[in-house]
Amino acid sequence: MNKKLWQPPRLRIGEDSGEERRATWLELFYDLIFVVAIAELAHNLSKDVSLLGVLGYVALFIPIWSCWLGATFYANLFDTDDLGDRLLTLVQMMMIAALAINVHHGLGKSSVGFAIAYIGARSILIVQFLIARYHVPVARPLLNRYIWGFGLGAGCWLLSLFVPVPWRFALWALGLFIDLITPLGTGHLATQITPDISHMPERLGLFTMIVLGESVAAVVKGVVEKEWNVSSIITALMGMSIAFSFWWLYFDSIDGSPLETMKAGKITIFITWVYSHLLLAIGLAATGVGVEHVIFTSTKNVLPEKDRWLLCGAVTLCLLVLALINLTTCILEKYRKGRILSTYRLGAAGFVLVLAIAGINLSPIFLTTLVAIACVVTVALDLLSRSREQIISQE
Template sequence: MKKGLWQPPRLRIDEEHEGRRATWLELFYDLVFVVAIAELSHNLSKDVSLGGFVGFVALFLPIWWCWIGATFYATLFDTDDLGDRLLTLLQMSIIIALTVNLHHGLSASSQGFAIAYIAARCILILQYLIAGHYVSEARALTSWYVKGFSIGTAFWLVSLFVPIPWRFGCWALGLIVEFITPIGTGDLAVKIPPNMSHVPERMGLFTIIVLGESVAAVVRGVAGKQWDTSSILTAILGVSIAFSFWWLYFDSVDVSPLETMKAGRMKVFLTWLYSHLILAIGLAAIGVGVEHLISNSGVNVLPGNERWLFCGAVALCLMILALINFTTCVLDKIQQGRILSAYRLGAGSFVLFLAIAGSNLSAVVLITLVACACMVTVALDLFTKNQFSLPT
C-alpha cells in the first residue's frame, strides 16, 4: 500500500500486523539507549558502594521508562510516516540530552536531567493526544495515559523550582504516578492489547542492550590490565555468565504474559513487564562487577563492596528470571514453569550465600563458583525441558 508523507495514527493490533517486527527506526532509536546504559555503568563503576548503586538505580528508572513509553506507543499507533519519524528523531535528541546530563544527574546536572525528561514525556503525551483524536476506539485508553503521564510530568516540572534533595522526592512521586498509571487501565488495555509479537521482541532487544554492556565491561577490564592467567580466566568466566543469562532468558521467551493480559489478568502482565526493569538493572550491574573482578583478579581477597555488587546483581537477576519464567507459564506448562523457576531461585540463593559468606574468596574463585551456578542452571533447564518434551 502506497504511503503519503503524513498519515493519521492507526491501531496496529489487527491480524495484518500480528507478525510485526521491529522497524529500522526503532532499532536506530535503541542506539541512544546503548550510550545511556554505558554512561550509567560508567557512573556505577566509579562509585561501587551502596550509595553509588542507589544513584545508579535512581537514574536508570527514568531512562528505562522513556524507552518503555516510546515502545508501547509504537506497538499500538506508529505509522512510520514523516511526522512519526520526525517526532522519533526529536525524542532521540532529547534522550541524548538526558544522557549528557547523567554524569552529574544527581548533583550539578540534575536540573538539566529533569528538563530533558520533561521534554521526552511531553513528546509522548502529544503523541497520545494525536492518537486519541484520530482513533476513537482507543480514546478512552489514550486519555487515561495522557492524564496519568501529565500528572507524573507535573511533579518533575515542580522539581525544577525546589532544591536538592526535595527535587529527588518530586522525581520519585512523578515516577510512582506514571508507573501505576497502566494498572488503572483495566478493561481498556484488555480491549486494545499491544502487539503479540512486537512487545516480546522489543523487551528482548533491550535485554540484549544490557547484556552487551556486560561484554563491553569484560573488554574494558582486560584492556586496562596486563594479561595474565587469572585475568584471562576471569574474563572468560564473565563472558560465560553473560551467555548463561542470555540462554536462561531467551530460551523461555514467549507471548504468554500478553495472553494473560488479553484474558484480563493485567497484574500478571505488569509483573512480567516491570520485572524486566529489575532484570535490566541487575544485568548492567553485573557488567560493572565483572569489570572490577578482572581488575582485582590478582588480589587474594576481593573488597566487600565489589563482592556484594557482583554477587548481589547475579542473585537478583536469577531470582527475577524465576519470576519472569513463572509469568510465562501461568496459562500453560505450569509444572514445568515451577520447576524451572525453582532452579533459578536455588542458584540465586547460592550466589547470595556467596555474597554473605565469601569474604575470604579471591576474585577468581568467586567468579568460578558463580559461573558454575549459572551453567548448572542452564544444564538443568535443558534436562527438564527435554524430559517434558518426551512422549509419555
C-alpha cells in the same frame, strides 16, 4: 517510508493477520541512543560502587528505561513510520541523549538538565498519545488514563525544577511512582487493544540484548585495561560464561504468554512481566560492571567487599528476576510444568547470595568461578527439565 508522507496514527493490533509484527528500522535506530545512555549509567556506577552509588545508579536508570518503554508501547499500538512519526522520534532521541549527557552529575549539579530532558521526552510521548486519541476513538478511554497519569508524573518533574535538593528528588520519585502505577487497573480498558503478541516480546528482548551487550563490553574493557595474566583471562572467561548463561535463561523462557492473560483483563500479570524487565536490565548492566571490577582485582588474594557485593548482588538480582519472568510465562495451564525452572533460578540466586555474605576470604578468580558455575548449572538443569518434558509429551 510509507507511500503517504503524512499519515494519522492507526491502531496496529490485528492489522497484519497471519504475519508476525517485527520491529521497524526506526525502532532499531531509536534503540541506539539507549546503548549510549546505558553505557553512561554503567560508567557512573563503575566510578562509585558504594551503597549511595548503587542507589544513584538505580535512580537514574528508572527514568531512562521509562522513556524507552513509553515510546515502545506507543509504537506497538500506533506506529505509522511516516514523516511526523520520524521527526518526533528524532526529537525524542535528542532528549534521551540529553539524559545521557547529564547522567554523570544527574543527582548533583546536572539534576536540572536531567529533569528538563526527561520532561521533554515525556511531553513528546503525551503529544503522541493526544494525536492517537483524536484519530483512534476505540483507544480513547485507555489513552485518557495514560495522558492524565503521565502528565501528572511529568508535572512533578516540572515542579522539581523550582525546589532545592533533596526535595527535588522526592518529586522525581513521586513522578516516577505515578508513571509506574498509571497502567494499574486498566485491564478492562486494555482488553480491546492488547499489545501485539509478537512485537512486544521482541522489543523487550532487544532491550535486554542491548544491556547484555553492555555486560560483554565491560568484560572486554576490563581485559584491555589490565595486563594480561592467567587470573584476568580466567576471570574474563567466567564473566562471559555468566553473560551467556543469562542470555540462555532469558531467551529460552521469554514468550507472549503474559499478553494472552492481558486479553482476559488480567493486566497485573502483564505489568509484572514488563516491569520485571526493568529490574533485569538494572541487574545485567551492574553485573557487567561487577565483572569488570573483579578483573581489575583478579591478582589480589581477597576480593574487596564492595566489589564482591556488587557482582554477587547483581547476579542474584538477575536470577531472581529470571525466575519471576519464567513464572509470569507459566500462568497458563499448559505451562504449569515449566514452573520448576523458576525453582532452579531461585536456588542459584540463593547460592550466589550466600557467596556475597560468606565469601569474605574468597579470591576474585575463585568467587567469579563459583558464580559462573551456579549460572551454568542452572542452564544445564533447564535443559534437563525441558528434555524430560519433551520425552514425556512424546510418550
